[in-house]
Amino acid sequence: MNKMSLFRSVRTKAAGCAAAAMLYAACLPGASAAQTQPETENASAVYPFLGVDSGGKVFLGATLPFGMVRLGPDVESVDGRPAAGGYAxxxxxxxxxxxxxxxxxGKYGxxxxxxxxxxxxxxxxxxxRxxxxxxxxYYxxxxxxxxxxxELTATRRVGFHRYTFPSSADAHVTVDIAHLLNHGNGAESQQFVGGNVTVLSDHEVTGVGRYQGGWNEGGEYRVYFYLVADTPARQAHTWSDASISTATRASVASDAPLGASLDYTTTAGQVIQIKVGISFVSEAQARRNVxxxxxxxxxxxxRDAATTAWNDVLAPIRIRGATDAQRREFYTAMYHALLLPSDRTGENPLWKSKEPYYDDYYAIxxxxRSQGPLLTLIAPDRQRDTIRSLIDIYRHEGYMPDARSGNTSGxxxxxxxxxxxxADAYMKGMTGIDYRTAFAAMQKDAQVPPPDPRMQGRGGLADYNSKGYVTxxxxxxxxRTVEYxxxxxAIAELACGLGDGAAAQRYAARxxxxxxxxxxxLATGGVTGFIRPRNPDGSWAPPDLTIRGTWPNFEYEGDIWTYSLYxxxxxRGLIRLSGxxxxxxxxxxxxxxRKHFDMSxxxxxxxxxLYLWxxxxDKTADRIVDQLDRQFNDSRAGLPGNDDSGAMSSWLIFQMLGIYPNAGQDVYLIGTPSFPEAQIDMPSGKVFRIVARNWDRERLNRYIQSATLNGEPLDxxxxxHAQIANGGTLELTMGPTPTGWGTRVPPPSLSxxxxxxxxxxAATH
Incomplete structure (x- = not known):
């Protein structure tokens, strides 16, 4: 059964809960069916299980937008180890x-x-379970x-647990400090390196764990906690290594079990509530957070305050005429795109600053390509603050990160x-950012070889700057070459804006x-002209036809079909070289x-x-409809690959709206909309509408016949961005066959x- 048929079969709340008791939030106690919720309450359309399977690795649990605490279940996978992302x-x-x-x-837990x-x-x-x-x-x-x-809910830095116990003479609330996801000794594994725990009273436990490693091969980070219960325990235990005792304090200095329990005698249906404050600074701050x-x-x-927070951040985009399944896809994608990075302002253990501090850029x-431009539209204050945080990291550590987690870049x-x-923020007029310092950070990226090229800056920079490519x-x-x-x-754009003509000329040439x-x-697959490796002496090396490269390969997580077109x-220059x-x-x-395109x-x-250039x-429309139909749906396996901090989800949001950003520039590309109307609250406070006349649910009328923008013809x-910054309307007239619309003036190119x-x-071109 396809997704449309499935959800037609569960239209009513009663049928939905009977046929799929865990399918979506309408089945929760006190919740009403998704169809009855006002569209402004977009959190009601979110299906948090979307993407938990088939490699999506999305978070499942309780959190706030950009929350530091993401409280959720850790599941043991079939090999007896925790699932890598936490949930399965x-x-x-x-x-x-x-x-x-x-x-x-590869991090946390x-x-x-x-x-x-x-x-x-x-x-x-x-x-x-x-x-x-x-x-x-809520979970x-x-x-x-x-x-x-x-039952779980959360504030920004506190996890709130509610447990309803059976009658038991031996009930416990346990806290495990040594637990980790991806625990082991591999290059990308995490290690527990010690900690301590203290039972403060019959309802309070505090402590700290020390951890290192993970995907980013990060240094040590410390997580402090303060746990408080609403019910006094009859006794408590601590444990370290294999020893369980009634001692109020335990510690270990290496990778060994460490934890504590509050012990109860419970009656049937007895509720015990637990609050756990988390801090990266101190136990005292963890307690203050609570x-x-x-x-x-x-x-x-x-829980209701958290729901309100989610409704607020999901409100800037409203879609009309969507099916229930499309609403689930769309607003769940928004939800996923607003989870990271983590707002750790006030929780930076490394330096004191008045600037915002964000972590878990995982990874830029x-x-x-898509999540950043989306936040610029719908959460501009967050995007501004994350950029300020990147610049502040440069001030204190010497480089803006390409990835960062556990207070370590890399x-x-x-x-x-x-x-x-x-550059994306600057070109779209975002204010409140120290662009001069950002410009210095960008030029350092381009000029100074980093001490550890996997952790910061640009590897192979000496060759790139002297030869014009990485060998x-x-x-x-x-x-690396095409990304550099x-x-x-991007540096040339900012140099232009800041009036540095010499830098603009230098970076435009590069x-x-x-x-x-x-x-x-170089020819393969009936096509001629591709990027090819070069030896240190400048000669051509054998072509690299790796399907999906990784760290030591010529191309990272792609092939030459993809990277030759980056x-x-x-x-325009690509088209010229292609013939x-x-x-x-x-x-x-x-x-x-031939399936070289990897949507995952x-x-x-x-x-x-790229067809637009x-x-x-019409071919852009065909490819988008094909990908949306085949690769995305509203099920647990509804994403084609890792969501990567909302990257996949934000691609989906833009393409369903019918526009897509060329990130780093002020240009939006028009595809084909999935709804007859969408409204976006712009940072200016004005509304930008996308209207598709003659739109049909079967997507037969996928081709744009004509368009107007703010009442003026748009060919x-x-x-x-400036054309929609103060609101307006993009009106698209749709039809079943291609026309000459959009064929005459391609989007901008450097050449x-x-x-x-x-x-x-421009003097260099």
Missing amino acids: STGLIEGFSHLHLSGGS NILVAPVTGPLAPGDIKSA ADEAARPS RVRLTRYDTLA TTEAPGWNFETV WDTF RTQGGSNADVVV LADERSGS AYDDF AGNWANLWDSS APQDV GNGAFIHRLDTLFD NEPGFLLPM AGRP NAWFR DPVSPLCSAA
Whole structure:
């Protein structure tokens, strides 16, 4: 059964709950069917389970937008280890930890709390589950081994647990400090390196865990906690190594078990509530976080406040005419795009600053293409503050990160793509950012070889700056070269804006470096002209036909079909090297038809839009509809790959709206909308409407026949941010066959007769 048929079969609340008791929030106690909710209450459309399976790795649990605490279940996978991202649809629940990523894995799972009954056995508390349900700000599950209902909600820095126990003479609330996701000794594994725990009273436990490693191979970070219960315990235990005792304090200095329990005698249906404050600074601050953010014991008050927060951040986009399934897809995607990075302002243990502090940029290499531009539209204050945080990290550590987690920057997968994030904000008029300091950080990326190129800056920079490309003396030389060229374009944009003509000219010239790896004679798959590795002496190396490269390969998480077309600053130049529009269209058709396009990974995000430069908006529409139909749905397996901090979800949002950003520039590309109308509250406070006349649910009328923007005819398949910054209307008349609309004036390119850059930069072209 396809997704449309499935959800037609559960239209009523009663049928929905009977057919799929855990399917979506309408089945929760007190919740009404999704169809009855006002569209302004968009949190009611979110299905948090969307994307938990088939590699999506999205977070499931309780959190606030950009919250520091993401409280959710950690599930033991089939091999007896915790699921890499925390959650899995099958497996035993080990407990509920307070720190998670979303759309990725390899970090956190810290401070695991679990309700158990029976003899205390810290190494064996996992349980099967039933009656699982979730919505933004709330998660619940019945732990069948203990016949205990667990409910979770959260504030920004506090996890709030409500446990309903059975009658038991031996009930416990346990806290495991040593627990980790991806625990082990591998290169990307995490290690627990020690900590301590103290029972302060019959209802309070505090402590700290020390951790290191993970995907970013990060240094040590410390997680402090303060746990307080609303019910006094009859006794408490601590444990370290294999020893359980009634001592009020325990500690370990290496990777060994460490934890504590509050022990109870419970009656049937007895509720015990737990609040856990988290801090990266101190136990005292963890306690303050509880007293300031969650001072009372009303679980519903905390949950409702979190729901309000989610409704507020989901309100800036309203869609009309969507099916229930489309609403679930769309608003769940928004929800996922607003989870990261983590707002840790006031929780920076490394330096004192008046600037915002964000962590879990995981990773900018993934998010700069779509999530960043989305936040610029719908959460501009957050995007401004995250950029300010990037700049402050540069001030104190010397580089803006390409990825950062656990207060450690790294690893840098490709270019210095924070440069593109800054340029995107600047080109769209975002204020409140120290662009002068950002410009210094960007130039350092481009000029100073980093001490550890996997952790900061640009690897292979000496060759790139002297030869115009990265050679095989360094890893990922192909993907790095083309990304560096685009990062240099971003620097040239900011140099133009700041009036630095010499820098604008220098970086505009380097923005063409992507072509220095182009071998016009290299042919494969019926197409000629691809990027190719070069040896340190400048000679061609054998072509690299790896399907999906990784750290030591020529291209990272892509192939030469994808990376040969990565020049967002100069698609006109790509078309020229490819042999003209006809050859370029043939190349794109071959790429898609022979499945070189990888929707599950970010490097190809712009590829469906490249037809616009060759005058074929109809093919862009076809490719988008195909991807939306085949790769995305509203099920647990509804994402084609890792969501990567909302990167995949934000791609989906833009394409369903019918527009897509060329990140780092002020240009939006027009695709084909999935709804008859959408409204976006712009940062200016005005509303931008996208209206599709003759739109049909079957997507037969997918081709734009004509368009107006703010009442004026628009013949281009693109427009600029300034044209919608103060609101307005993009009206698209749709039809079943292509026309000449959008075929005459392509989007801007660096090699246009009139450069998109300033006159000083244009002098190089």
